[in-house]
Amino acid sequence: MASPQKDQYIELAVGAEICAIPIEEIHEIIKMLSITDIPFSRSEVKGVVNLRGKVVCVLSLRHMLGMPDEPYTRESRIIVVRYREEFVGLIVDKVIKVTSYGELHPVSASLGRLREGVFQGIGQQGEQLVGILKLEELLGG
Amino acid sequence: MELSAYRDIFIEELNDQLERMDQSLLALEREGSAEIIQTLFRAAHTIKGSAATMGFREMSDLTHEVEYVLERMRDKKLEISGQLIDMLFRALDAMKTLRSQYISGSVHEDCSAVVAEIRGHLHKPVKKPIRLPELTAAEILQAEAAAASGQQLLAVQVRLKEDCLMKAARYFMLQQRLEDLCGGAVIASSLAGQPVDGDEDARYSSFAFIIAAAQALDWLQSQLAGDSDVESAELALFTLTAGRAADNHIPELVSAPPSGPAAEERPKASSGQPTVRIHVERLDQLMNLVGELLIDQTSLADLHATGQRSDPAGILHKIGSVSDHMGRVIKELQEGVMKTRMLPIDQLFSRFPRLVRDLAHKLGKDIELVLQGGETELDRMIIEELGDPLIHLIRNSADHGIESPEARLAAGKPAAGCITLTSFHEENNVVITLQDDGQGIDPDKIKASAVAKGLISEEQAALLPQQDIIRLIFEPGFSTAAQVSEVSGRGVGMDIVRSQIGRLNGIIDIATEAGSGTTFTIRLPLTLAIIKGLLMKVSGRVMILPMYNIAEIVRIVPDDIQTVQGEQVIINHGRIVPFSWLHSKLHYQRTERMSKTIPVVIVRSVDKMAAFAVDEIIGNQEVVIKTLSSYLGTMSHLSGATILGNGQVAMILDASYLVSH
Numbered sequence: 001m002a003s004p005q006k007d008q009y010i011e012l013a014v015g016a017e018i019c020a021i022p023i024e025e026i027h028e029i030i031k032m033l034s035i036t037d038i039p040f041s042r043s044e045v046k047g048v049v050n051l052r053g054k055v056v057c058v059l060s061l062r063h064m065l066g067m068p069d070e071p072y073t074r075e076s077r078i079i080v081v082r083y084r085e086e087f088v089g090l091i092v093d094k095v096i097k098v099t100s101y102g103e104l105h106p107v108s109a110s111l112g113r114l115r116e117g118v119f120q121g122i123g124q125q126g127e128q129l130v131g132i133l134k135l136e137e138l139l140g141g
Numbered sequence: 142m143e144l145s146a147y148r149d150i151f152i153e154e155l156n157d158q159l160e161r162m163d164q165s166l167l168a169l170e171r172e173g174s175a176e177i178i179q180t181l182f183r184a185a186h187t188i189k190g191s192a193a194t195m196g197f198r199e200m201s202d203l204t205h206e207v208e209y210v211l212e213r214m215r216d217k218k219l220e221i222s223g224q225l226i227d228m229l230f231r232a233l234d235a236m237k238t239l240r241s242q243y244i245s246g247s248v249h250e251d252c253s254a255v256v257a258e259i260r261g262h263l264h265k266p267v268k269k270p271i272r273l274p275e276l277t278a279a280e281i282l283q284a285e286a287a288a289a290s291g292q293q294l295l296a297v298q299v300r301l302k303e304d305c306l307m308k309a310a311r312y313f314m315l316q317q318r319l320e321d322l323c324g325g326a327v328i329a330s331s332l333a334g335q336p337v338d339g340d341e342d343a344r345y346s347s348f349a350f351i352i353a354a355a356q357a358l359d360w361l362q363s364q365l366a367g368d369s370d371v372e373s374a375e376l377a378l379f380t381l382t383a384g385r386a387a388d389n390h391i392p393e394l395v396s397a398p399p400s401g402p403a404a405e406e407r408p409k410a411s412s413g414q415p416t417v418r419i420h421v422e423r424l425d426q427l428m429n430l431v432g433e434l435l436i437d438q439t440s441l442a443d444l445h446a447t448g449q450r451s452d453p454a455g456i457l458h459k460i461g462s463v464s465d466h467m468g469r470v471i472k473e474l475q476e477g478v479m480k481t482r483m484l485p486i487d488q489l490f491s492r493f494p495r496l497v498r499d500l501a502h503k504l505g506k507d508i509e510l511v512l513q514g515g516e517t518e519l520d521r522m523i524i525e526e527l528g529d530p531l532i533h534l535i536r537n538s539a540d541h542g543i544e545s546p547e548a549r550l551a552a553g554k555p556a557a558g559c560i561t562l563t564s565f566h567e568e569n570n571v572v573i574t575l576q577d578d579g580q581g582i583d584p585d586k587i588k589a590s591a592v593a594k595g596l597i598s599e600e601q602a603a604l605l606p607q608q609d610i611i612r613l614i615f616e617p618g619f620s621t622a623a624q625v626s627e628v629s630g631r632g633v634g635m636d637i638v639r640s641q642i643g644r645l646n647g648i649i650d651i652a653t654e655a656g657s658g659t660t661f662t663i664r665l666p667l668t669l670a671i672i673k674g675l676l677m678k679v680s681g682r683v684m685i686l687p688m689y690n691i692a693e694i695v696r697i698v699p700d701d702i703q704t705v706q707g708e709q710v711i712i713n714h715g716r717i718v719p720f721s722w723l724h725s726k727l728h729y730q731r732t733e734r735m736s737k738t739i740p741v742v743i744v745r746s747v748d749k750m751a752a753f754a755v756d757e758i759i760g761n762q763e764v765v766i767k768t769l770s771s772y773l774g775t776m777s778h779l780s781g782a783t784i785l786g787n788g789q790v791a792m793i794l795d796a797s798y799l800v801s802h
């Protein structure tokens with residue numbers, strides 16, 4: 001176990017990029033399920049899945065971060081997170097590990113306009129820098 | 142707050158009691174029986190008690206007054222009058238306002254106006270406060286000396302009963318008695334220095350003393366209250382504020398003048414927390430069914446354990462029969478659970494007598510409301526959603542349907558109009574009819590109005606059959622009332638009613654006869670949680686439409702599709718129905734056709750129809766409706782999703798969207 005005062009994060013790959021989500025915001029991580037598409041939904045919405053009897057809406061994190069969609073692989077995962085009173089799933093290319101960061105930096109403006117607000121901070125572990133997602137902002141409330 | 146756990150229970154009980162009071166008050170207005178008053182009294186008493194326990198002071202104060210009025214009515218000390226009943230209704234409204242405040246936890250509105258009104262009514266004529274005597278310098282010194290010696294200074298305000306004879310004599314006797322009782326002295330009297338004159342008895346009907354007492358205030362109070370000629374005797378501690386003692390009124394005795402009726406804000410009739418009350422018997426039945434499932438599970442486990450040894454064919458057969466049994470039990474369980482969602486429609490109907498009463502008063506009409514079939518059970522959610530459209534229809538009937546008493550008499554009808562609200566089951570639907578014996582709807586007026594408003598052209602109007610013309614009232618922007626009235630709104634009415642009913646997957650229809658009345662018929666599904674759905678295949682996907690929206694399933698050949706004015710249509714039973722491919726409607730690629738015929742579903746919603754071609758009809762089955770994530774925003778083309786037998790999610794399409802877009 002990491003030292004208790006350090007928050008834990010799940011690191012995940014989206015395209016060539018590595019992001020992190022605070023572990024307490026994650027409800028569960030599941031393998032890809034068969035997705036039913038929803039007519040006339042926004043383009044980041046990939047459809048809905050049956051999560052043990054619950055109909056859960058799944059979104060493409062690639063799309064939300066401005067990357068083109070790729071076919072799902074054996075490593076693709078759905079990260080189920082809380083959204084208001086319900087759950088939504090975020091499709092990621094790969095879940096890497098649970099980790100914590102020695103240092104947290106504020107978001108620099110150099111990330112570009114598209115990414116503005118989507119990250120709550122940058123985690124640093126050794127040489128590596130990882131953007132920590134701000135789900136609230138990403139999901140729009 | 143540690144009581145918050147009980148708040149929901151309190152609110153629920155409050156709902157019950159308020160409903161009971163509402164009904165009883167209406168009954169009281171028709172015939173004042175002691176039994177009804179007793180019912181009201183009990184309800185008020187119950188509310189008072191629980192409100193006080195919860196620390197809701199405004200409510201307990203208000204109900205205290207109401208209870209007092211009712212007590213006096215019961216004891217025949219107060220005569221039942223229209224004015225009194227109106228006042229009680231206002232008090233009830235104030236209680237409802239308080240209820241919604243307790244639910245929302247918002248700032249508590251002051252209901253003291255109603256309390257004051259009731260008090261004012263009880264103490265009629267409003268009595269002037271009794272002025273305390275002004276102390277002379279010598280008296281002040283005397284008072285100060287008494288206070289210094291450890292005696293209490295008290296102000297005593299006495300009001301004698303009106304029928305008390307020789308009030309002057311009573312005054313002197315009381316003064317004497319006070320002096321004896323208090324163990325001190327009467328320092329001043331409000332009537333001191335005035336001549337004793339038997340003819341001016343009225344002067345002695347109320348008076349006040351300042352006394353210095355060695356005895357306790359409570360004890361003195363109880364002694365004075367026992368006097369048969371005294372209507373009220375109030376004691377309070379008196380403080381010397383040199384020379385200004387005269388301003389020292391005792392606030393309790395001053396009844397505030399009634400200041401206007403309580404704000405006429407009508408709280409939404411929805412309850413605070415969505416809780417259900419279930420009959421224990423129903424719960425027991427559910428429990429039994431769960432028990433049976435457990436037994437089935439045990440026998441399956443048994444079969445698994447013995448299965449390795451014995452013959453596979455026998456095992457398979459046994460598994461089949463266990464599965465059959467489980468299927469039956471699950472079906473019963475499902476029905477049982479559904480029943481716990483059901484409520485008698487009376488829960489909704491019971492709000493309307495009061496509504497009609499108020500409407501009739503406001504409109505100066507005489508309207509009777511007849512309720513039938515209140516025991517019909519319906520999904521609680523539908524009942525909640527049905528309130529607004531029904532209120533709208535009732536308002537409409539009262540305002541536009543029922544004529545004034547004079548007009549009715551002139552037309553040879555009884556002066557009192559009648560609105561009948563009926564509910565009954567028909568197949569898998571609940572039917573609600575609202576019938577009035579008013580003037581009916583004149584199709585020519587509707588036609589003229591629709592043309593004038595540009596809803597249809599004159600040529601179209603000429604071609605429309607009578608029934609379709611009447612249905613124009615459901616079109617947006619239509620209102621026949623010559624004047625926008627306070628009662629039935631501003632012409633945004635009937636189209637909203639129709640869409641509200643449509644949202645509940647219901648259908649509304651209208652039948653009218655000029656001169657003799659109008660009937661609205663609403664058809665609703667029993668429940669919204671589980672529906673019978675038609676499963677169809679469209680571009681490789683399974684799509685579902687509610688069965689009650691399916692008018693017919695037909696097979697057509699491509700030649701049946703005709704183009705009229707650039708729109709594709711088919712003819713169904715001699716009626717022209719707009720046609721489209723469900724694929725293109727949903728922006729999917731159309732799949733290559735294998736067979737020569739095309740399966741077509743004819744979808745009906747409210748009073749519109751449309752035909753949609755699909756790839757394949759799979760069949761119908763019961764589906765559980767699951768709501769879609771709020772992340773998606775408004776999805777008016779979908780009523781939800783469901784999970785199919787194979788675990789896949791399928792979309793349930795919204796019929797009203799399909800036919801109107």
